[in-house]
Amino acid sequence: MAVLVFLSACQAEATQTPEPTLTPALPTPEPSATIDWFPRTPTATPQIPVTPQPSQATRTTPIAANLIVADDFSDKELWQTSTSSAGTVAYETDALSLALASGKNTLTSLSSHELPPDFYLEINLDALMCSPEDQFGLILWNNSSSGTYRLWFSCSGQVMLDRVLPSGITVLQKWQIARKFQIGSPAKNRIGVRSQNGSLEVFVNQTQQFSYSPLREISGALGVIAQNSSEHALTVRVSDLEISNP
Numbered sequence: 001m002a003v004l005v006f007l008s009a010c011q012a013e014a015t016q017t018p019e020p021t022l023t024p025a026l027p028t029p030e031p032s033a034t035i036d037w038f039p040r041t042p043t044a045t046p047q048i049p050v051t052p053q054p055s056q057a058t059r060t061t062p063i064a065a066n067l068i069v070a071d072d073f074s075d076k077e078l079w080q081t082s083t084s085s086a087g088t089v090a091y092e093t094d095a096l097s098l099a100l101a102s103g104k105n106t107l108t109s110l111s112s113h114e115l116p117p118d119f120y121l122e123i124n125l126d127a128l129m130c131s132p133e134d135q136f137g138l139i140l141w142n143n144s145s146s147g148t149y150r151l152w153f154s155c156s157g158q159v160m161l162d163r164v165l166p167s168g169i170t171v172l173q174k175w176q177i178a179r180k181f182q183i184g185s186p187a188k189n190r191i192g193v194r195s196q197n198g199s200l201e202v203f204v205n206q207t208q209q210f211s212y213s214p215l216r217e218i219s220g221a222l223g224v225i226a227q228n229s230s231e232h233a234l235t236v237r238v239s240d241l242e243i244s245n246p
Helices: 002-014
Strands: 067-071 082-084 087-092 095-100 106-115 119-129 135-144 147-154 158-165 168-177 187-196 199-204 207-212 220-227 234-244
Touching (some): 067 106
Antiparallel strands (some): 087 095, 095 234, 199 207
């Protein structure tokens, strides 16, 4: 009986199914980095030298470096003043006023500014009271070796140039329409005069009107003039004078 029990036990152990052995999962290999044996390098952009081209600037007025005189009419010793039956020449705030009484009268005022043969001039001539027949303007080179030149403007919008000599008055440029000239009153006008190389150019509000030549080597004082030709009063205001090399 003991032998049978032992055999039965051996048979029971022989018939047992062994348990499966678990194989551990292997990690998924990471892909290896691709080696760039010929890496790209940035290509430098060639710098092409640029030669600056000179610009041709159009000069309508002289540059400030050429300025000879800047008169804001604050110095009351530079222009003549007067009072008579014809009217009054007097200083205002930063201006000179020529106020003519009614009738046919003429007023002038000469300055201490001496005009050379070559210059560029700009000045404001504003008509505060004005009739179409009235006239006002500039005196150029007063009593020079070639006489006194007068540049006239009418309140109707015309311009004229004449010359005064002991023998009489000669018209150098007949009356013509002044382009860009502000007529009537009140009216503001910026007058320009350029004298260079024996030629005289006239501008109104930066617009050329006419030129006259030849001129001689002359010099003389600058002045202003006004005259009325009707029974109405005339008032002209003068301001902001600049004289430069042309």
